Every structure is written in structure tokens, then in C-alpha cells.
Amino acid sequence: xxxxxxxxxxxxxxxxxxxxxxxxxxxxxxxxxxxxxxxxxxxxxxxxxxxxxxxxxxxxxxxxxxxxxxxxxxxxxxxxxxxxxxxxxxxxxxxxxxxxxxxxxxxxxxxxxx
Amino acid sequence: xxxxxxxxxxxxxxxxxxxxxxxxxxxxxxxxxxxxxxxxxxxxxxxxxxxxxxxxxxxxxxxxxxxxxxxxxxxxxxxxxxxxxxxxxxxxxxxxxxxxxxxxxxxxxxxxxx
Numbered sequence: 001x002x003x004x005x006x007x008x009x010x011x012x013x014x015x016x017x018x019x020x021x022x023x024x025x026x027x028x029x030x031x032x033x034x035x036x037x038x039x040x041x042x043x044x045x046x047x048x049x050x051x052x053x054x055x056x057x058x059x060x061x062x063x064x065x066x067x068x069x070x071x072x073x074x075x076x077x078x079x080x081x082x083x084x085x086x087x088x089x090x091x092x093x094x095x096x097x098x099x100x101x102x103x104x105x106x107x108x109x110x111x112x113x114x
Numbered sequence: 115x116x117x118x119x120x121x122x123x124x125x126x127x128x129x130x131x132x133x134x135x136x137x138x139x140x141x142x143x144x145x146x147x148x149x150x151x152x153x154x155x156x157x158x159x160x161x162x163x164x165x166x167x168x169x170x171x172x173x174x175x176x177x178x179x180x181x182x183x184x185x186x187x188x189x190x191x192x193x194x195x196x197x198x199x200x201x202x203x204x205x206x207x208x209x210x211x212x213x214x215x216x217x218x219x220x221x222x223x224x225x226x227x228x
Contacts, residue, residue, distance in 0.1 A: 004156075034216060043118070043204050043219030044157070087156055100212055101147070101170050104156035 003027075004090050004105035012111045016077045021108045023088030024070040033071050034089040034102060035064050044087055047073075078112045085109045116141070118207050118220035126226045127195050135190045135223045139207030145169075146188040147217065148180055149204040157204055163188055164211045192225075200227045 003026045013019055025033065032051055036044035048057045050066040057064050061082065063074045073086055089102035119138045127133050139146050145164040149157035162170035163182035177193045186207075192199055202224050206217035 006156075036219075041224075042221050043206070044217075046216045046218070049216060089156075100215070101159055101162060101172075102217070103159070104149075106154070106156045 004088055004103055006086075006088050006105035006108050008108060009106065010109045010111075012113065013075075013078055015079055015112055015114050018074070018076045018078070020075070021073040021086055021110070022070060023073070023105055025088075025090045026069075027090050027092045027103075029092050030090060031093045031100065032091040032102075033066055034091070035071070035073055036087040036089065038085045038087055038107065047086075075110070078110075080112045080114050083110055083112050118205055118218050120203075120205050120220035120223050122223060123221065124224045124226075126228065128228050129195055129197060131195050131227075132191065132193045133195060133225060135192075135203050135205075135225075137188045137190070137205030137207075137220060139186050139188070139205075140218055143207035143209055143218070144186050145208045145211045145215070146182055146186065147206045147208075147211075148188070148190045149206065150174075151202040151204055151222070153201075160190070162211055169211050195227045197227050200225060 005024045007022045032049050035047040038044040048064040053068045055066050061076050065072045085107040087107045089104045091102045121136045147162040148160040151157045159172040161180040166182045180190045182188045202222040204222045206219045208215040
């Protein structure tokens with residue numbers, strides 16, 4: 001069964017203090033790894049899709065990377081408005097028993113203090 | 115353009131009652147998925163519909179049912195509510211249910227069962 005584990009569960013940073021969030025996964029035939037941002041009381045908002053090991057994507061202060069077993073979301077010089085829960089999801093294809101339906105991790109709750 | 119809209123935003127029910135949640139996808143999106151998110155956890159997949167047909171079902175009891183209408187909107191029904199059904203119910207839409215399709219989420223319906 002697909003498993004997605006995110007760490008840490010919670011992270012507190014000072015404004016400008018860079019750090020990384022981890023998403024480790026065990027899935028056969030990964031078709032895509034997704035990062036979403038979720039603000040309190042809202043639905044998740046899409047950030048990135050990564051398809052293969054070695055791939056990197058950037059958006060403002062965020063950079064996502066992918067290896068064969070995990071993904072990192074690097075946050076450079078974070079600001080208070082980056083405070084949110086960051087969710088990771090993996091998608092496998094039917095050729096390896098998957099169904100394209102993404103499986104989500106529990107998320108990392110990030111708080112950035114001014 | 116309007117995003118995914120869900121109604122109602124909040125709902126309070128008592129044990130044993132029945133509830134219907136509604137979702138309108140982004141215009142042009144033909145696939146709708148439903149997720150349950152308990153506080154502190156990631157979204158758990160309930161159903162996926164595409165072109166009015168069920169394409170996937172998560173590990174939820176038969177008390178949960180859904181349907182998709184010709185205009186691609188969707189309803190999620192939960193019968194015989196239990197305290198454990200209290201959660202944020204999220205609807206997500208995509209163009210179609212396939213590989214690498216990112217999901218667009220609504221803001222959810224917060225269901226409280228007393």
C-alpha cells in the first residue's frame with residue numbers, strides 16, 4: 001500500500017531562517033509527486049508537480065526537489081505569510097497497481113515568526 | 115473565473131442524521147473528487163467521479179455515497195452520521211482523472227456531528 005510520511009509535523013522558524021520540509025514515500029511506479037499549501041479553514045492550493053528523480057521546481061521562496069525515495073520543500077528566507085500547512089501527495093499509475101488517485105501525507109505545519 | 119465552490123460552508127448535525135454536501139467544479143472540469151480531512155491529518159480520498167460515473171472509491175463505509183450530475187456538479191451524501199464523521203469535507207476538480215492531473219480544491223464544508 002502506498003505510504004507518504006512527512007516530517008517534521010510542525011516547524012517554527014524566525015523570519016529569514018531557511019529550512020526544509022521532508023516527504024518520504026513508498027510507492028511503485030511513481031507518476032507524480034505533488035506539493036500543496038493549505039491555509040487554516042481553506043482547501044489545499046497546488047504548488048508543484050515533480051515527475052522524476054533529479055527534478056527541481058521553484059516558485060518565489062520555495063524550491064521542491066525529488067529523489068527516488070523522498071522530496072524536499074526548501075524554504076529560503078521565509079516570511080510570516082509563508083505560514084501554512086504544506087501537504088505532499090503521491091500518485092501511482094494503474095500499470096503498477098495504482099489508480100492515479102493521489103495519496104496525501106499528514107502535512108507539516110509551518111509557522112514563521114516576524 | 116470562479117474556482118471550485120462548495121456549500122454549505124459549515125454544518126452542524128446530530129448523530130443518526132443524514133447530510134448532503136454540494137460541489138460545483140471549475141468550468142470545463144469534468145472530474146470531481148471528494149476528500150475527508152480530520153483536524154491534523156491529510157485529506158483522505160472518498161470518491162472520484164468522471165463523466166457521471168464513479169471511477170474510484172476510498173476505504174469508507176456504505177453510509178457514504180455520491181453522484182455527479184450532467185453539468186458535472188456533485189453531491190456527497192452521508193447517512194446515519196457518527197461523531198467520527200466530524201471533519202472538513204473537501205471537493206476537488208480536474209480536467210480529467212489521469213496521470214499528473216493537479217487538483218483544484220474548494221474551501222470545504224466543515225461538518226460537526228454532535
